[in-house]
Amino acid sequence: MQTVGARPDAAGPPLSLVGRDRAAAQGKKRDDRRVGWLFLLPVLIGFVVFYAYPTVRGVWYSLTDYSLLKDPSYVGGANYGHLIDxxxxxxxxxxxxxxxxxxxxxxxxxxxxxxxxxxxxxxxxxxxxxxxxxxxxxxxxxxxxxxxxxxxxxxxxxxxxxxxxxxxxxxxxxxxxxxxxxxxxxxxxxxxxxxxxxxxxxxQIPQHLYDSASIDGAGEVRTFRSITLPLLRPAPEL
The missing domain is CATH 1.10.3720.10 (MetI-like)
Incomplete structure (x- = not known):
């Protein structure tokens, strides 16, 4: 007996293929590299314009005899020789x-x-x-x-x-x-x-380390030298 509304002649993908595509979609990682480069682009442009280009140009001028009244002429390391003396x-x-x-x-x-x-x-x-x-x-x-x-x-x-x-x-x-x-x-x-x-x-230093040192009888100087200083070295901007 045929169920009402069912279409036995409608073709559909096998259940095994549907499950395989779904698992592949879930297992695929999102690639954010393009978005990351997009956010870094203004910084890179600023670095090239305000740091890289002036540095390269300054190195080139250091190898030339340059004045505002004439074009720079290449002199090699003569300027550095005068600088040493x-x-x-x-x-x-x-x-x-x-x-x-x-x-x-x-x-x-x-x-x-x-x-x-x-x-x-x-x-x-x-x-x-x-x-x-x-x-x-x-x-x-x-x-x-x-x-x-x-x-x-x-x-x-x-x-x-x-x-x-x-x-x-x-x-x-x-x-x-x-x-x-x-x-x-x-x-x-x-x-x-x-x-x-x-x-x-x-x-960022765990508090339990100071508590343990206090229980062991360590003073502030010993605690600072043995706990604070060693664990403070990886901190940024030091």
Missing amino acids: DKQFWNALKVTGYYVVVNIFSQTVLALGLAALMHRLTRSVVLRATLLVPWLVPNVTIGLLWAWLLDPNLGFVNHLLGQAGLDTTLSFNSPTWAMPLVGLVSSWAYTGYTALLLYAGML
Whole structure:
């Protein structure tokens, strides 16, 4: 007996093929590489225009005798030969290295100490926002502010040093203090931001490790040296 509405003569795909196509569709992974390259395209264009091309062009100009009044002429490595014999170049390299050592060392040590204090003592949002304020101040404002604070005659810092009976030649005009002050002022501006990066890395360290160390009787210094520092190394931006 034939069921009403059924069409025995209607041809359809075998059930085995339907199941196979469905399994293949479910097992096929979505390819997002084209979409990824589309999102990266603006960044790549900016990198080529503002970094790669100027770098290649600068290297080419370094191998030429170039002035604004005539076309550049290729001279090979003659410019580098003159650079090696230039005393001002080596002095500038020495001053730059000195600045990097003062800036990076002081900034890293201070930021690491601030991050450790925030992580172990307080996690105040207000404190974190306050640490970020110097980083938000424009560099021109920072330079004017510290030039006024370190003024030999009217500066507040030298006034305090004079009240304490110390030397009041702490200024950017001093041949002895100019470079250390530039490095320390830069550290003051960026220490808070670096501290927040280190603090974010410390938050990723499992709390049970500190609890275990406390149960074993480890102090803060031992905990910092044996747990915080080793596990903080993989943190980004260090």
